[in-house]
Ligand SMILES: Nc1ncnc2c1ncn2[C@@H]1O[C@H](COP(=O)(O)OP(=O)(O)O)[C@@H](O)[C@H]1O
């Protein structure tokens with residue numbers, strides 16, 4: 001009998017796949033295998049080949065298995081958490097008909113606007129699905145495909161989200177979960193099911209979609225013989241339903257019904273996201289009102305430009321990402337990919353306030369500030385969606401949990417601390433999405449509640465960084481530029 005009962009949590013995110021080999025009893029991460037993804041496209045297009053995700057998942061699992069030194073027989077379950085919203089269209093054999101349209105592909109902005117209009121406006125959508133169609137939402141991408149590549153849309157035998165595609169490759173059976181389904185805009189968070197009228201509105205046959213698994217600890221199948229051979233893992237181990245990456249991060253942090261509720265999180269990755277797990281079903285058009293993986297809800301706001309945009313500014317300036325400096329009058333809105341929050345899909349980056357004395361280090365510092373203010377501006381709306389008053393001193397003092405690749409960055413931490421004025425909690429384990437997926441896998445095998453299990457693992461555990469005085473001057477300078485530039489950025 002192997003000494004460890006090991007589960008694999010996979011984070012298949014925009015830039016890479018990470019496979020966390022996790023002790024199902026203690027939550028100890030024994031090894032993390034990694035493999036890169038490729039994202040292509042220009043002028044608003046962002047696409048990835050789902051076969052590359054599958055290859056990266058296999059490589060990440062192989063690397064993790066090698067690093068852990070464990071026998072493959074120790075592995076008892078696997079779950080995938082994926083980048084949200086992407087549109088994957090498959091033929092009858094489960095092969096992609098074209099590259100996936102990613103969450104940060106803004107070409108679908110006109111289709112999103114038309115959909116919003118078709119249902120009578122933003123409030124109607126939020127009441128029904130929790131969210132309003134913006135370019136990121138899967139329904140807008142499907143409409144784009146129908147308009148621009150009607151032959152491909154007509155040929156589709158199956159429509160999947162990124163994590164569904166990978167889960168199906170593992171288990172050989174179609175499945176999605178309520179969390180990721182709630183990012184499509186054709187799933188009703190009010191009914192907890194696909195919305196037939198909305199599917200009618202976008203001309204999508206429900207038979208093309210995977211069944212939505214129940215919330216919580218759901219085993220959707222077993223690793224097929226073919227997947228077992230490709231991955232070098234035992235056939236028949238538990239495959240969990242998995243979820244979207246932000247929902248999995250919440251599980252990894254122990255946030256949800258069996259854990260902590262109404263506690264804010266900031267994730268710094270390709271996207272910047274702010275979210276909290278709550279019992280109140282969100283219906284405010286200003287935030288995306290997702291379902292969480294455990295039956296609670298996950299009001300969330302997401303920006304398109306976070307770590308990657310700042311890294312790009314550093315590269316253009318020829319500076320290391322840590323060589324940033326605060327100070328100076330310069331403001332940089334790093335909207336290199338357009339923006340989603342606020343909804344400015346055709347925006348580009350904006351630099352203003354340059355003086356003779358301005359240094360490249362300050363320009364880089366301003367990129368961090370622009371990205372941070374943009375995402376933190378949405379935090380109060382997320383808290384309101386939880387039924388909280390952001391001005392309540394108890395709410396205003398709640399610590400911010402910082403996750404995602406950027407949480408490892410010295411200047412990110414300094415900037416978030418200064419601009420939020422909140423205490424920060426930075427979990428020692430950097431791979432919260434993969435850990436959340438591991439908790440889903442362990443729960444699927446044991447029948448436990450995934451949030452209770454992750455809370456017991458104490459994956460989100462960390463020392464608290466005390467708050468520093470909030471830098472209101474910089475905050476006001478950035479928000480003032482954003483407000484005044486918005487008409488131009490909308491064009
Ligand atoms: N030590 C670090 N300092 C600052 N940023 C970092 C560091 N390590 C990783 N990153 C940032 O993390 C990002 C990747 O984070 P991740 O959460 O894995 O992204 P995604 O989920 O979008 O693929 C990279 O864009 C990189 O800029």
Ligand SMILES: O=C(CO)[C@@H](O)[C@H](O)COP(=O)(O)O
Nearest residue numbers: 013014083084103269270271
């Ligand atoms: O679109 C959203 C959330 O609504 C993004 O958060 C994606 O889920 C991509 O996440 P990362 O790859 O940046 O982690």
